[in-house]
Amino acid sequence: MLDKFMQAKAGELKALRELKAGGGTLEEYQGPRPGFREAVAGPGPAIIAEYKRSSPSRGVINEELSPQKAVQEFMSGGAAAFSVLTEEEYFGGRIEYLEEFAGHGVPVLRKDFIFDYLQVEQTAATPASALLLIARVVKDLGLLSDLIRVSRIHNLEPVVEIFAPRELDMVRQAGADIIMVNNRDLDRLTVDLDMSRNLVPQKKPQEVWICASGIDNSAQVDELYGLGFDAFLIGTSIMSCDQPGEKLKELFP
Template structure:
């Protein structure tokens, strides 16, 4: 799947290169970006990054009728620490404009997409996003080592996603400080929370750690917090059913769990 995701981004990168060559590249966002890290630390351990996710390759359509602005506001009212916004079009039915629509919630926004090129980072900096996802195994470590400091230079937090120890080594080589452990294998789409349970033993002081994918219950949020994660990222289980506000409330309270 990672190869398919990377292939799907080539047209976007070519369009950004054409904009840059023509001198028409969008200017950086002039507004305030709430601190992604500070918000997680203020709410954590157990902070929730709630995701606006309309579809996925594993589930198909999830909630394409829900608007980014409405969902982000519901998440803010429900106590989320940040909002992750999927912007990838082909496989997730996302759009970059969803970041602008979600910005009114006042929470830090994480752009979740497949970022392979510095111009994608610069384009993200032209939106209200506070953070951007980088996937360690999708680019050579030399490219990752350019993207991480570029994010910092542009006022964005680089959230570097890993799946195993090799990815963690690459992330640290690139200077990453915010580490997201994905419990979903993006090659097979299988989910296993044991990935997060095992990887957190490799955490070192000064890093921010996030567990992502497969978390559906308050007990799992509490478990990840107890094991040393600053936050969890939750998408599908909040969006399916068409009531993200209620789903977030139940996830935070544990109401109805046995």
């Protein structure tokens, strides 16, 4: 599955390269980017509410909920940050959604498959505060370090996703300080919260850790917050119900 996700970015990357080669530029967004790390670092468990219209494991989740309505719902549910899927083919996302979620004083994380500097520049042209880098996608330590550095130069906070214990060392060496543990195997799409349970004892005090995928009840949040996670990223369980705000209140009473 991972290869397919990366292949799906080929067209967009080609267009970005052509734009650059033709002397075109990506104008950097100059407006405010509310701090992502600051918003999710606590106190208390922070909610990162995700706008995900479809997914490869579920197919269409919700195409009725508009970005505007989602903003209202997520804010009423107490979201500290928004995560917005911009990947088009498998997740029904659009890069334009970032603009719709920005401007509410809540930081926005761009969720996509990013492995090239041009995609970082492309993100810098949007009002996103943060962008996702996935260890399994970037793989190379040198490249990951550079993408982290370039993101910061553009005032974007890199959130680095890990899925296996051995990836933790690599992302730390690359300079990551916001670490997301994905409970979903991006290749097979199976979810196992043990991934989070097993990794979190290694968290260092200066790091912010986010637990992502498969969270749909408050007992899970309680347990994993107790184990040390700072924030929880919730997508499917809020997107698949009529009132995401109410669902968030249930998850974070």
